[in-house]
Amino acid sequence: MDKSKKIIGVIGGGSWATALVKILTENVEKVYWWMRNEEAVEHISKYKRNLKYLQGVELKTEKINVSTDLESVVTSSDIIILATPSAFLTSLFQDFPIALFEGKIVFSAVKGIIPEYHAIPARFIHKTFNTPYDDIGIISGPCHAEEVALERLSYLTIVCQDEDIADEMADKFRTRFIKTTTSDDLFGTELSAILKNVYAIASGICAGLGYGDNFQAVLISNAIQEIENFIDEVSPIHRDVKSSAYLGDLLVTAYSKFSRNRTFGFMIGKGYSVKIAQMEMDMIAEGYYAVKSVMEINKKFNVEMPIVEAVYNIIYERISPVIEMKILTDRLS
Numbered sequence: 001m002d003k004s005k006k007i008i009g010v011i012g013g014g015s016w017a018t019a020l021v022k023i024l025t026e027n028v029e030k031v032y033w034w035m036r037n038e039e040a041v042e043h044i045s046k047y048k049r050n051l052k053y054l055q056g057v058e059l060k061t062e063k064i065n066v067s068t069d070l071e072s073v074v075t076s077s078d079i080i081i082l083a084t085p086s087a088f089l090t091s092l093f094q095d096f097p098i099a100l101f102e103g104k105i106v107f108s109a110v111k112g113i114i115p116e117y118h119a120i121p122a123r124f125i126h127k128t129f130n131t132p133y134d135d136i137g138i139i140s141g142p143c144h145a146e147e148v149a150l151e152r153l154s155y156l157t158i159v160c161q162d163e164d165i166a167d168e169m170a171d172k173f174r175t176r177f178i179k180t181t182t183s184d185d186l187f188g189t190e191l192s193a194i195l196k197n198v199y200a201i202a203s204g205i206c207a208g209l210g211y212g213d214n215f216q217a218v219l220i221s222n223a224i225q226e227i228e229n230f231i232d233e234v235s236p237i238h239r240d241v242k243s244s245a246y247l248g249d250l251l252v253t254a255y256s257k258f259s260r261n262r263t264f265g266f267m268i269g270k271g272y273s274v275k276i277a278q279m280e281m282d283m284i285a286e287g288y289y290a291v292k293s294v295m296e297i298n299k300k301f302n303v304e305m306p307i308v309e310a311v312y313n314i315i316y317e318r319i320s321p322v323i324e325m326k327i328l329t330d331r332l333s
């Protein structure tokens with residue numbers, strides 16, 4: 001098939017899916033787009049805007065085929081991009097005729113762990129759709145949907161072990177406000193993108209507790225070391241964690257006012273309960289689920305991860321953030 005003719009389908013109706021559709025319609029003639037909410041579909045068709053997410057973005061609806069029919073979006077597309085929060089993936093595909101995924105390339109833009117299996121999206125895709133790892137890709141940052149909406153210059157890292165597929169997707173996402181780089185580090189990039197959400201929660205908690213910039217710098221320096229130690233242990237290949245997909249994504253999430261994970265952590269640092277913080281945000285902080293799964297996965301690898309442990313203890317063991325962060329300060333260097 002002519003590379004440029006491959007049709008893309010985006011699965012998800014939130015901010016990130018909306019941003020990805022916006023970018024794609026700069027380059028391609030047709031994008032299929034699935035979302036759950038019929039009202040949101042009608043709103044897009046009528047007003048060219050997503051009802052609840054990135055409402056400021058005027059979408060090129062003449063290029064978008066949006067619907068709530070998941071089977072038809074998958075069937076119509078050659079490349080499927082998953083862009084829902086990780087916690088909804090299992091139920092979404094529970095009764096789906098998996099054979100429809102045969103021969104499809106599947107990308108994940110999800111930065112979370114599927115909680116039921118403690119599985120990263122690449123593994124979920126491989127196991128659920130029988131997609132070979134060479135046909136699985138990752139779209140990573142550093143990139144916040146809100147800045148894409150504003151067309152502020154952003155960089156995406158497109159990851160696939162098959163170099164041709166990575167190049168092809170990088171072409172489709174390159175626009176006047178998006179630069180793209182490629183990588184073949186499927187597992188390392190994905191794990192790093194998941195872990196940085198936990199560190200962004202830690203950063204938010206510390207900011208909420210009143211720790212200053214000096215401490216934040218130490219926290220994030222230690223965080224990138226935890227990331228490096230963990231991903232090198234789980235997926236030992238040569239990589240440079242100073243690259244944007246690792247360190248850059250950590251920095252943007254830990255410091256940006258747009259980060260849901262940081263905001264969630266900030267509220268906890270300010271004394272909100274986990275439940276109230278989640279209700280207040282009305283958006284998903286992936287790190288909430290990820291920290292539990294990382295603790296579980298790490299039982300096998302035994303990497304020293306004091307920041308992950310601190311966030312877990314605060315969120316799941318209900319240990320006071322003041323006490324837990326005080327203990328953490330003695331474990332950082």
Ligand SMILES: NC(=O)C1=CN([C@@H]2O[C@H](COP(=O)(O)OP(=O)(O)OC[C@H]3O[C@@H](n4cnc5c(N)ncnc54)[C@H](O)[C@@H]3O)[C@@H](O)[C@H]2O)C=CC1
Pocket residue numbers: 012013014015016017036037053083084085086088092109110111112141143144145146282283284286
């Ligand atoms: N927003 C961003 O800047 C970026 C987000 N991501 C990742 O993209 C993924 C999606 O995040 P966002 O779009 O930002 O989330 P969001 O919080 O903006 O939207 C959540 C979406 O989940 C949907 N949803 C809620 N309950 C559902 C259910 N039971 N079943 C199916 N869908 C349900 C909502 O309708 C909405 O479409 C996450 O893994 C996130 O880490 C990755 C890079 C950037």
Ligand SMILES: O=C(CO)COP(=O)(O)O
Pocket residue numbers: 111141142143144197200249252253258259260261262284285286
């Ligand atoms: O992954 C992101 C930026 O690269 C988005 O992070 P948040 O989910 O914390 O907003």
